[in-house]
């Protein structure tokens with residue numbers, strides 16, 4: 001195969017879908033092998049998801065369900081054993097896609113001997129940013145993540161939350177179009193995690209795409225537009241957060257100043273129509289219930305993954 | 311000191327005439343082919359034959375079409391700077407402290423009464439420096455990348471638009487910068503140490519009654535004699551005799567009508583003579599071209615000629631122009647021959663020889679000029695430009711540059727031994743024309759440049775190995791290369807079969823059988839012998855190719871040139887620089903492939 005046909009094969013392989021698909025995985029699977037090539041763990045099995053431009057997409061799942069693996073596959077840090085992943089229509093292993101991505105790893109893997117300013121300057125250089133711009137951006141970001149007082153201290157002296165903050169600043173240095181966050185709120189104090197969530201929503205409103213994974217269900221419920229729930233490397237649930245949480249065979253009515261007589265009338269009406277009144281007031285499920293429902297249901301294949309409910 | 315013939319080649323001679331270029335290209339092609347096959351086998355095992363081929367070609371395509379063109383200087387600088395900072399934070403400057411302590415205490419164990427103090431000091435500092443710097447390079451380069459992969463900091467790097475070329479080159483450059491910084495410091499201290507160490511002063515102790523000669527005080531374990539001469543303008547001056555490789559200038563001044571005699575600084579200890587080497591031919595007893603005698607030494611380095619016979623050693627020099635020899639008032643010639651005696655002879659006068667200068671056309675030659683061989687030292691002979699000689703057998707006065715040097719600048723120097731039954735031993739570099747001097751400081755710089763290049767090679771190898779091996783294993787691999795590189799000649803001799811005793815299998819059989827290495831292997835079975843020899847050939851051929859690819863570290867070590875006061879020629883430096891660059895490119899390429907095909911998050 002000559003070089004040019006290799007290139008052509010690559011171009012053909014990239015998805016021809018509309019430009020608003022930012023991330024696409026096709027049948028993506030990963031089996032970790034040991035040194036001798038023996039199979040150790042099937043961490044991810046045949047994942048098909050699409051992340052659209054301008055949405056906050058959440059990957060949800062218990063520990064070891066393959067969330068970080070998915071994120072690493074999408075970034076080309078791992079090579080898939082089956083299927084492919086595309087980012088901005090390019091193969092996950094193409095380096096040029098990184099120019100538009102910001103990544104916050106599970107733990108902030110940063111050089112401990114640099115201080116906050118040096119760190120941002122260093123990563124800025126990796127984006128080939130000129131000195132002026134680097135200075136401006138890092139100034140802005142240090143202020144944004146609230147590390148002004150610690151800007152000259154080496155990262156090895158940082159607390160967990162501070163490391164997380166500088167990690168986030170590092171991910172934003174290039175004003176990315178796509179932000180990939182691996183458990184963004186772990187280690188953050190309540191205010192920090194609130195700020196983080198506000199920031200995620202604000203970035204989305206600016207038109208950026210966010211892929212995040214977390215098991216902080218409240219966070220996911222708060223910010224995500226769509227979620228995929230992984231369990232033991234399999235996709236169990238995929239859809240809009242609001243429609244996933246809607247219990248379809250239950251109707252919820254919110255009104256004000258309803259007299260008991262009226263309530264009784266409505267109940268009669270429902271009964272007359274063949275319905276059954278369970279309760280008249282409380283909202284139904286939460287993310288936590290949905291999650292536990294899926295995860296505790298350990299029989300594989302029992303709950304077929306539903307199609308996007310957009 | 312021993313100068314190898316290949317150290318006398320000029321740059322272009324090496325590149326084209328001695329196949330330096332070809333060799334480099336061959337090594338590169340062989341490694342590339344090997345690498346390609348290895349990569350293909352690995353990915354075939356992983357993805358199957360067709361897919362495997364696709365993967366390998368894709369990496370090559372990516373390198374040429376994407377990663378190389380988009381490699382950015384700013385990123386390389388950033389990564390290099392990071393490597394530099396990392397090294398500094400790992401307190402590599404301790405190495406400098408070790409060096410300083412070593413130099414401070416060196417005075418205790420370096421013997422100042424040695425015959426050549428300068429040589430001793432120079433060898434000491436340069437050897438010390440090279441060990442320290444090579445170790446430093448080894449540790450820095452082998453552990454950095456594996457540590458980054460282990461601590462996963464590499465993941466934050468590779469998710470930026472960073473090319474694998476940049477990671478590799480940035481690291482090599484960063485560590486080289488650290489090493490250069492330290493080496494520069496050490497070189498400066500070394501220079502100070504040597505120039506101060508040899509510096510000493512004498513005072514006049516005794517003057518003869520006529521005031522024209524005297525002896526100096528006993529300092530630095532020696533003392534000089536001197537004589538004064540009256541110059542043309544009436545002033546007085548002179549130099550002392552030579553002791554331990556140096557002289558002092560004697561200055562006479564008038565202070566208030568009193569004659570004051572003082573002695574200057576030591577001269578001649580720190581030099582860098584520029585030799586012009588020629589090619590050596592030896593004629594046999596009947597005067598025809600031969601190969602010289604072996605007087606029974608194991609080393610074939612020196613060839614011997616017999617005294618009082620037609621045997622002679624003929625050096626032919628190229629490019630002998632007056633401009634090269636300080637205008638050409640005389641032709642300075644230096645020689646250091648070995649004498650091999652078959653009887654004691656006259657121990658006071660020593661073995662006698664003669665030198666004749668000849669035009670290669672054979673028609674003009676100078677008179678014979680006798681000399682007494684100075685063993686274990688360099689003899690300096692200055693031949694005046696106009697000397698008596700003969701043209702076509704007729705005695706005439708000849709001019710060295712006009713008559714004895716041919717049209718194309720060639721001159722022959724013939725050496726014979728006059729004493730019956732005694733022998734002269736010589737190798738090609740033992741007689742040379744001396745084209746002036748370079749400065750010692752500059753020569754020492756070039757010597758340190760040799761150490762620098764060795765360091766760069768170690769760093770390149772270390773970084774290369776660390777892209778696919780863990781830190782300690784990468785270090786062992788680099789050390790192995792270093793060892794093979796230093797003792798490469800021995801390894802090559804074993805591998806090419808130049809050492810008697812056969813290849814690995816044959817030697818294994820010989821050992822329990824206790825057969826001498828010089829007799830042919832005899833197992834009483836010809837087929838078996840052929841098979842063994844064939845297998846040995848195969849193994850040795852592979853070994854030779856492997857050894858060829860390893861840089862010869864020993865060759866980059868030019869400290870002896872500095873210590874023995876020979877100028878390191880620009881050609882040699884250029885050649886070593888070229889080789890360093892070639893190895894840098896080759897190792898970076900290999901490192902790139904390994905890094906590119908490695909799952910950095912799976913470790």
Ligand SMILES: Nc1ncnc2c1ncn2[C@@H]1O[C@H](COP(=O)(O)OP(=O)(O)OP(=O)(O)O)[C@@H](O)[C@H]1O
Pocket residue numbers: 032033040041042043061062063064065066067068069070106215911912913
């Ligand atoms: N480098 C590795 N080698 C072998 N197995 C691995 C490796 N990394 C992850 N795994 C396995 O792959 C599976 C998925 O791991 P992954 O890190 O993707 O989980 P996760 O969903 O991110 O979990 P968490 O919520 O704890 O971060 C786990 O069973 C894990 O043991």
Ligand SMILES: [Mg+2]
Pocket residue numbers: 067068069106182
């Ligand atoms: Mg994880």
